[in-house]
Amino acid sequence: MNELVDTGKIWVIKIGSSLLTNGDGLAVDLVGHWVDDIVALRESGIKVVLVSSGAVAEGMGRLELTKRPDSIHLLQAAAAVGQMGLIQLYESNFKRHQMHTAQVLLTHDDLRSRERYLNARVTLRTLIDLNVIPIVNENDTVVTDEIRFGDNDTLAALVANLIEANTLILLTDRDGLFNRDPRLGDAELVESAMASDPDLKAMAGPGGDIGRGGMVTKVQAAQIAARSGANTVITSGLQSHVLRDLAQGNVSGTYLMADQPLLASRKQWLATLLPQGKLVLDPGAVNVLTTQGKSLLPVGVRKVFGNFTRGDMVSCVDADEQEIARGLINYSDVQSQAIIGKTSNDIESELGFVNEEELIHRDNLVLSL
The missing domain is CATH 2.30.130.10 (PUA domain)
Incomplete structure (x- = not known):
């Protein structure tokens, strides 16, 4: 985009499995670069909540599983094993900057109760005020299909609602949303659009083998985030200092603008219920x-x-x-x-x-x- 945008001072950043993992495990170098950028954001006054995928993928690597399990129990076991490595990696990188992290695991059950919903909001806001980086993930170890968010794009959007973030940033291994599958040729990047544009879902494609999300879930996440007035950026996490550039108002990728009337806090909560x-x-x-x-x-x-x-x-x-x-x-x-x-x-x-x-x-x- 040629125009500078105001991304505000409260961000939710989601990092997907396709970025976080490679053939040998977690992408250690990339995590280090993202952490450096997030620390720079905090020093500039931007409050950040990080939503991170990767626990199941890391667990698969540690357990030497070559294919994402179909069994819910095996998936939960992989998540439990992988969550340890994932949090250790973030903790060690933020510790280089003398910053603390906090692990926050959520399920739909945690948001179904109005009291627990409000408690989650207060806890996240308190952690932010303490200059701690909350790292949020779905609690895959105990979650069932009935209370599953389904993907961390949706979870990140709900967290954006929860803390009333200004911007939701979805880091992926693609440059953004294209008007058709880039592998078919003649695809053009959608630089900006309204989050409610019904044509966006038709442009999006399915997810990969490692993660549960894809461009469809990212478009849906943008629509959910718009309930509380948050704009969404879908961009490549492989770009150098992409987060710092966004803090300067420079958007590379796709910028989806919130264009619906804001929902009152209680109705935002209602919208999260299954x-x-x-x-x-x-x-x-x-x-x-x-x-x-x-x-x-x-x-x-x-x-x-x-x-x-x-x-x-x-x-x-x-x-x-x-x-x-x-x-x-x-x-x-x-x-x-x-x-x-x-x-x-x-x-x-x-x-x-x-x-x-x-x-x-x-x-x-x-x-x-």
């Missing part, structure tokens, strides 16, 4: 939710899927299965099934009681990007 069920809405309900900001009433719901109870998060989709919103529901799956398509006045006659006249109140509803 849906336990799904409601299929009629066109009228879709219109009411997306253009009028109203609550979801039973009359606007066509179908109910999943097993959930009062207070669980559910996804609201249109007839094409496109998620429109998600929110905390006031009735169980069985109760919801009994009242969908009916007016609020019919709830008591169907159930014998009334919790609320809405299936989901607008204060407990967040629109999807």
Whole structure:
């Protein structure tokens, strides 16, 4: 980009597995260079939280596994072994600069509780204020598929929401997002775009064998980060002093700008919760939710899927299965099934009681990007 950008003073930097590992283990020299840059950022007044992949890949190397395991238990074992080497490498490099690091392992369960969500926020902010570099990773050793973030791009975006970062930086082994697969030729770098641009996902491709992420997850991460106003940079971590250049406002790679209204803190938390069920809405309900900001009433719901109870998060989709919103529901799956398509006045006659006249109140509803 020719224009200088304001990257702000609070950054979340995510380093992917493809960068962190090579055929012989962790990329020790590269980590040293990134640490030098991060220390320079801190000295210039930029607060940094580092989200690092690489535990599973490092564990695979130590256990002499040539292919990413399919077994969840073997993956968790590899993560446990690899996390030791990963943190040791960061700790030793930051120690060269007399800086402390802190290991922070998270799962979706840690964000599902509002109290734990706020505790995580306070802890990260306190560490930053103490001039400590928090190093965040998914807790792969204990996580199950049901509470998995899925990839560290998503985790990094949620951390950006959590600490209200100005910029999310996704370091990868590519120069940025291209308008088509660079291996096919005639590909052009997407230098800048709005994070909500629907064409971006079509441009992105799948991830590799070592990491779980790819350009698709990076685009999704940019959209998640935009909820709290964070812009996203997708760039190559192989470039010399790429982080220092960004601190000067020089963006190489792809710059995805937040262009949606900021979500209130509580709604940012709601957006992190995993849906336990799904409601299929009629066109009228879709219109009411997306253009009028109203609550979801039973009359606007066509179908109910999943097993959930009062207070669980559910996804609201249109007839094409496109998620429109998600929110905390006031009735169980069985109760919801009994009242969908009916007016609020019919709830008591169907159930014998009334919790609320809405299936989901607008204060407990967040629109999807």
